[in-house]
């Protein structure tokens with residue numbers, strides 16, 4: 001994604017802060033949602049209200065662990081293929097993370113700017129909608145998302161760990177994890193997936209047919225690339241290719257972030273009771289909805 005850059009500096013800085021942070025002190029709550037103090041501050045949230053989006057910003061919205069780094073990579077490769085200019089990540093790409101002055105600096109950045117975010121729909125800065133920026137929304141099945149989230153906490157040495165998978169699962173189901181509840185995030189987006197300038201993409205579909213997914217993403221954002229260029233990007237965007245370069249692109253956390261990249265890893269951790277609990281929650285929150293169908297829960301979350 002980037003050579004040693006602000007991007008890696010920012011991750012290293014957050015990891016350094018994490019070292020001194022116990023899990024019990026990791027979160028602060030802003031407008032009802034828990035965020036990690038190692039990455040977000042209330043000052044930055046305040047400054048975010050003044051953020052001015054552009055119509056040609058590329059917005060990537062996802063709950064944590066649904067594949068945002070994958071899509072970020074694909075987008076930066078699309079930009080490179082079209083313009084022959086490497087996207088340099090002048091700031092950490094997660095919009096809500098960083099110091100409050102970042103939005104001032106971002107005014108100077110050339111278009112297109114990539115804005116990744118884990119914010120829930122109703123917490124996104126209004127200028128994204130007012131100025132009609134295009135938003136790609138990435139979803140992944142909730143069981144694999146939870147398992148990926150747990151491993152990230154418990155595998156990365158500098159990030160506060162949970163006592164056990166069972167403990168993490170309890171907190172995940174209550175929405176007491178960074179960026180809040182997966183299900184609230186989903187319920188919020190469900191009403192907006194057919195809005196103008198919004199496109200939905202499913203992690204599992206991208207896994208099944210990466211080339212087709214990249215083609216759709218390119219079309220949505222108006223990149224006109226040849227079939228050969230799409231194939232090249234596809235070859236560079238497989239899990240294996242990205243994991244092999246992960247230390248170079250993401251620093252020390254790279255191999256933990258690009259952990260397994262599989263569909264169905266939840267089967268290794270979920271107990272029967274946890275399965276039933278999540279199936280029930282899915283039913284309550286999303287059964288019969290447009291997003292509920294799009295997530296293909298039956299295919300990806302049933303044994």
Ligand SMILES: Nc1ncnc2c1ncn2[C@@H]1O[C@H](COP(=O)(O)OS(=O)(=O)O)[C@@H](OP(=O)(O)O)[C@H]1O
Nearest residue numbers: 064065066067068069070148238239258259260261
């Ligand atoms: N190319 C490719 N193919 C398949 N899967 C991939 C790819 N790149 C990233 N990933 C997987 O995405 C998971 C990390 O999600 P995020 O990038 O959204 O994480 S974060 O929220 O920004 O920390 C994490 O999932 P798990 O492996 O299940 O933990 C990554 O491995």
